[in-house]
Amino acid sequence: MSDTAPAHQDTAAPTTGSPVARPAGEPAAGGPGTPAAGEPAAKEPRTRDAGEPARRRSVVRSLLRLWPYVRPVRVRLFGAAVVAIVASSVSLLIPLVLKWLVDGPVADRDPGGVWLGGALLLGLGIAEAALFGFRRWLVARPLAGVEATMRADLYRHLQRLPVSFHDRWPSGQLLSRATTDLMLLRTFLAFPLTFLVVNGATIILGFAILLDQRWQLGLVLLCPVVPLVVLCSYFESRYSAAARLSQDQAGDLTTVVEEGVLGIRIIKGFGQHRSQERAFRTLSRRLRTTELRKAGLLATLWALIMTLPELAIGAALLLGTVQVADGDLSAGTLVAFLSTALALRWPVESIGFLLAISQDSATATDRYFEVMDAPAADAADTITAAGTADAVSPDAAPTAGTAAPTAGATGSSAATAGTTRPAGPPAVTAGTAGLRFEGVVFRYADAPPDEPPVLRGVDLHIRPGESMALVGATGSGKTTLTALVPRLHEVTAGRITVDGRDITSLDRGELRSLVAVAFEEPTLFSATAGENVLMGAEGAGPEDLERALAVAQAGFVHTLPQGTGTQVGEQGLSLSGGQRQRLALARAVVGRPRYLVLDDPLSALDVHTEALVEAALREVLASTTALIVAHRPSTVLLADRVALLSGGRIAAVGTHQQLLRENAEYRLLMSGHQPEAPDGTAPATPSGPLRDPEEDADR
Ligand SMILES: Nc1ncnc2c1ncn2[C@@H]1O[C@H](COP(=O)(O)OP(=O)(O)OP(=O)(O)O)[C@@H](O)[C@H]1O
Numbered sequence: 001m002s003d004t005a006p007a008h009q010d011t012a013a014p015t016t017g018s019p020v021a022r023p024a025g026e027p028a029a030g031g032p033g034t035p036a037a038g039e040p041a042a043k044e045p046r047t048r049d050a051g052e053p054a055r056r057r058s059v060v061r062s063l064l065r066l067w068p069y070v071r072p073v074r075v076r077l078f079g080a081a082v083v084a085i086v087a088s089s090v091s092l093l094i095p096l097v098l099k100w101l102v103d104g105p106v107a108d109r110d111p112g113g114v115w116l117g118g119a120l121l122l123g124l125g126i127a128e129a130a131l132f133g134f135r136r137w138l139v140a141r142p143l144a145g146v147e148a149t150m151r152a153d154l155y156r157h158l159q160r161l162p163v164s165f166h167d168r169w170p171s172g173q174l175l176s177r178a179t180t181d182l183m184l185l186r187t188f189l190a191f192p193l194t195f196l197v198v199n200g201a202t203i204i205l206g207f208a209i210l211l212d213q214r215w216q217l218g219l220v221l222l223c224p225v226v227p228l229v230v231l232c233s234y235f236e237s238r239y240s241a242a243a244r245l246s247q248d249q250a251g252d253l254t255t256v257v258e259e260g261v262l263g264i265r266i267i268k269g270f271g272q273h274r275s276q277e278r279a280f281r282t283l284s285r286r287l288r289t290t291e292l293r294k295a296g297l298l299a300t301l302w303a304l305i306m307t308l309p310e311l312a313i314g315a316a317l318l319l320g321t322v323q324v325a326d327g328d329l330s331a332g333t334l335v336a337f338l339s340t341a342l343a344l345r346w347p348v349e350s351i352g353f354l355l356a357i358s359q360d361s362a363t364a365t366d367r368y369f370e371v372m373d374a375p376a377a378d379a380a381d382t383i384t385a386a387g388t389a390d391a392v393s394p395d396a397a398p399t400a401g402t403a404a405p406t407a408g409a410t411g412s413s414a415a416t417a418g419t420t421r422p423a424g425p426p427a428v429t430a431g432t433a434g435l436r437f438e439g440v441v442f443r444y445a446d447a448p449p450d451e452p453p454v455l456r457g458v459d460l461h462i463r464p465g466e467s468m469a470l471v472g473a474t475g476s477g478k479t480t481l482t483a484l485v486p487r488l489h490e491v492t493a494g495r496i497t498v499d500g501r502d503i504t505s506l507d508r509g510e511l512r513s514l515v516a517v518a519f520e521e522p523t524l525f526s527a528t529a530g531e532n533v534l535m536g537a538e539g540a541g542p543e544d545l546e547r548a549l550a551v552a553q554a555g556f557v558h559t560l561p562q563g564t565g566t567q568v569g570e571q572g573l574s575l576s577g578g579q580r581q582r583l584a585l586a587r588a589v590v591g592r593p594r595y596l597v598l599d600d601p602l603s604a605l606d607v608h609t610e611a612l613v614e615a616a617l618r619e620v621l622a623s624t625t626a627l628i629v630a631h632r633p634s635t636v637l638l639a640d641r642v643a644l645l646s647g648g649r650i651a652a653v654g655t656h657q658q659l660l661r662e663n664a665e666y667r668l669l670m671s672g673h674q675p676e677a678p679d680g681t682a683p684a685t686p687s688g689p690l691r692d693p694e695e696d697a698d699r
Contacts, residue, residue, distance in 0.1 A: 059240070062362035063188075065369055069150055070189065073142035080138040081194045087131035088202040088347070092209060094124055095339030103332030139190050147186040154178050154368065160376035163488040164445055169371075172255025173248070177371055180250060181364035188361035192354040199347035199354070206344040213337050214329065217316045221341055224308035232355060235301045239356060242297060243363045246290040253283045298356050305352040313341050434625055435462040435485070435595055437650075439494035442480060453492060454480050456648030464499075467626040469636045469656075471669055472645030478629045479520070481645065482597045485627065486517050498595055513537070516593035520600045520629075522584030524575070529557045530564030532583055537591025544590050551623075552586035553616035554579070581613050589620050596626040600635070610634060633670050642666070 070077065097120050105113025158166075158174060211218035260267065260276050267276050317338060323329035437460040443453035454477040462468040472478050483489050484496060487503060496503050498514055506514070516536060524532050533548055534540050540548075545564060549557055556579055560566035568575055568583075575583070581601060588596060601617060617638050620626075630636045636656050644652040644659065644666050652663050659666040 059236070059358055059362040062365045063358065065365055066185065066189070069146050073139075073146060076138050076142045077189070077194070080135045081197050083131050083135045083138065084194055084198040085201050087128050087135065088198055089205060090124055090128045090131065091343055092202065092206055092340065094121060095336045095343060096209075097121055097124065098339050099332040099336030101332075102335050103330055107332070135194070139194070143186050143190050146189060147182050150185070150368065151178055151182050154182075154371060157372055157374075157376060161371075161374055162376075162490075163483070165374055167444075168446060170252070170255040172253065172258055173251035174371065175258065176247070176251035176254045177364075177367050181247065181367050184357075184361055184364045185368070188357055188364075192357045192361070195350065196354050196358065199350055202347045203344060206340055206347070209340050210337060210344075213333055213340070214320070214323075217320055217337055220316045220319060221309070221312045224312050228305060228308060231301065231304055232351075235297055236355065236359065239294065239297050239301075240359050240363065242290055242294045243356075243360045244366075246287060246294055247360070247363050247367060249283065249287040249290055253280070253287055256280050256283055294356075298353065301356075302349070302352045306349055309345065309348050313338070313345075316341065433464045433499050434466065435627060436460070436497045436500075437481075437494070438497070440481070440484065440491050440496060441493035442477075442484060442489065443492050444480075444489075452648065454648060455484075457494065458645070458648070458650055460643050460650045460653070462625055462627055464625055466641065467621040467624075467628060467639040469628050469630040469639035469642045470645060471630055471636060471642055471666065473669065476645045477648060478645055479599055482517070482599050482627060482629055485595070485597045486515050487511060513591060514593060515595040515597060516588040516591060517597045518584045518588040518599070518601055522577075522580040524568050524580055524583060527567070528562075528565045529560060529568050529583060532568060533564075533586045533590050536587035536589070540590050544592075545586075548586040548590035551589050551616070551619045552582045553612055553619065554582040554586045557583070578610075578612055582616050585613070585616055585620060589624070592623075594625060596620065596624045598626060598628045600629045600631055614638065636670070644669075 097117060101114065101117035101121075104110070105117055154177065207218060207222065210221060256276075256279055260280065267273050320329060320334045320337060324331055324334050437458045440455055440458040441453050442455040443451075447454075458481060460468070470478050470481065480489070484491055485498075485503070487508065490504075498506075498511075503511055525535070527535075530545055533545055533554075536548070537544065549555060549564075557564050557566070585598075585601065588598070598617075601613060614634060617628075621628075621638060626639070628635060628639055630639065630642075633656070636642055640655075641653060642656050642659055643650050644663060646652075646665060652659055652666065654662065660670065
């Protein structure tokens with residue numbers, strides 16, 4: 001399999017298709033030959049996890065991994081196989097009745113016997129059909145259950161996998177595993193698994209009957225077995241490679257289709273439908289070529305599987321006829337022999353495609369477990385125990401900051417926060433409270449080795465009740481830094497504490513209840529407006545919903561056709577950018593989080609909407625400790641202090657006015673001119689009194 005697996009590039013394209021990770025309508029980079037306008041060359045979707053070396057397993061070993069799922073239905077499956085063996089054996093009785101009919105009633109010209117023989121044959125036929133029907137009934141429901149369980153497990157696991165996994169895996173690859181691959185596995189369990197056993201048993205029983213009837217003729221029929229076994233194993237390895245390739249390519253195609261649907265506005269807006277079509281056609285042709293290769297292999301194998309036994313039957317017929325002519329064999333025995341041989345044609349011929357489906361299913365099993373074997377984010381929870389509150393060094397307590405918060409703002413925020421927050425964690429000293437980054441280093445696992453980490457020692461302290469704006473050149477790592485707080489990524493070195501407790505020492509549930517996030521793109525799910533907000537906190541009720549809507553200035557929800565029960569998201573009512581932003585804010589605050597992390601909440605809003613969302617934000621920030629990624633002065637002004645991220649470090653902290661006065665890079669950023677941060681390196685530092693981060697003890 002692995003040797004011919006496609007050598008796909010590892011791209012950093014945003015190929016995730018989860019509704020959270022990729023905003024609907026955003027350009028879905030990553031489709032081959034489908035650059036969004038202004039984007040560089042086409043990127044190839046990957047068909048395999050970049051970090052995972054493909055391993056070649058035997059078909060049986062791969063399929064054995066299904067056992068935990070099959071175990072609960074094993075009795076039914078075994079019962080169904082027994083019923084199918086009985087049904088097949090019944091079909092083998094037919095030639096014996098024929099032999100009796102030809103040598104007995106037909107030879108004796110006994111009409112009564114012929115009628116009896118006819119009735120027996122009819123009865124056997126009906127019994128065979130009824131038994132096969134019963135087998136199907138036995139397996140249908142349990143196997144649908146197996147498929148549903150596997151799909152549910154996959155979905156659950158996908159939800160628990162870290163963001164870095166979703167960054168690396170194209171969504172189409174995950175979709176195809178959850179749909180096509182699992183359907184293939186159900187088909188395998190319902191059909192080839194049983195029939196490989198049943199047909200094997202039928203063939204053995206049939207040959208026993210044949211050898212018993214006339215061993216010389218039986219041996220003639222057995223002649224093709226050896227070449228067939230050799231040919232089957234030769235085709236197996238080639239078919240296996242083609243099967244893997246085709247299933248991976250189908251996943252790539254799914255990715256392109258999904259991106260084409262999600263990014264339809266961009267595709268139309270930039271007139272990219274032709275290049276999108278081209279990308280689709282290229283992949284579709286590739287898949288067709290692979291499918292044709294598979295079909296060619298199967299056709300050759302099938303032709304051989306059909307021809308060799310036919311030749312053997314022909315030879316047996318010739319030999320048998322000579323023996324009948326010589327009087328060595330009765331006509332009835334020859335009829336029975338040939339009928340048995342013909343009855344064995346289907347079991348023998350079907351082996352080819354049963355093996356092919358088994359091969360496809362082994363590949364599907366490998367693909368399924370490639371995802372299931374990826375360690376879930378929770379597995380990484382035990383990073384360090386050194387980050388508990390006790391471990392916080394006393395000298396980490398802040399001294400008076402060189403950049404004081406805006407007079408009054410912090411105090412009032414803190415005071416408000418104190419009145420509105422639910423009971424929080426145990427009291428901690430003022431020095432350790434708040435959100436603190438200590439020597440935080442982060443590099444993306446898939447970043448080129450020669451590239452420096454995105455964050456190279458971030459030290460920053462956001463005091464309780466304070467709101468801190470995070471400013472920096474594009475690509476400086478602002479989003480990355482915010483993603484570390486809810487542990488969407490794990491720090492490479494250093495640590496982050498909330499209320500003096502290392503976030504890695506908190507379980508994820510606790511961390512989620514402490515910290516809420518709202519991303520740049522306010523993603524809404526296919527659910528009601530109320531449900532979208534309430535998914536921000538477990539156990540939140542109607543009162544929390546109303547409060548959150550009020551805080552986020554999202555009262556417009558009540559004017560929707562069904563109020564908070566109005567369906568929004570992909571299948572529902574389209575909301576404006578500002579409405580979506582405010583719903584996302586309501587979702588972030590519905591659980592009354594002590595900490596709020598907002599990634600550029602005012603991005604891409606028109607002036608009027610910006611004013612509305614700004615008003616909402618003011619309310620929200622008054623009652624929480626917040627870190628807000630900000631690109632423009634209007635957002636920065638919402639915060640008490642501003643931190644400038646530059647060169648992977650916090651280069652300066654102060655009020656907006658202070659930084660405007662003292663920091664040239666900040667001035668440049670706020671003037672709308674982005675200093676370049678090529679390849680994650682520090683932006684060109686303009687001359688100006690940059691604050692020395694080492695001197696700022698309050699970070
Ligand atoms: N999943 C990823 N894998 C590898 N590198 C990444 C990944 N995500 C982001 N990067 C890189 O990390 C750097 C910082 O990106 P980040 O999105 O944090 O910047 P930012 O300051 O938020 O930018 P912007 O202001 O444009 O939103 C960039 O060089 C980016 O290419």
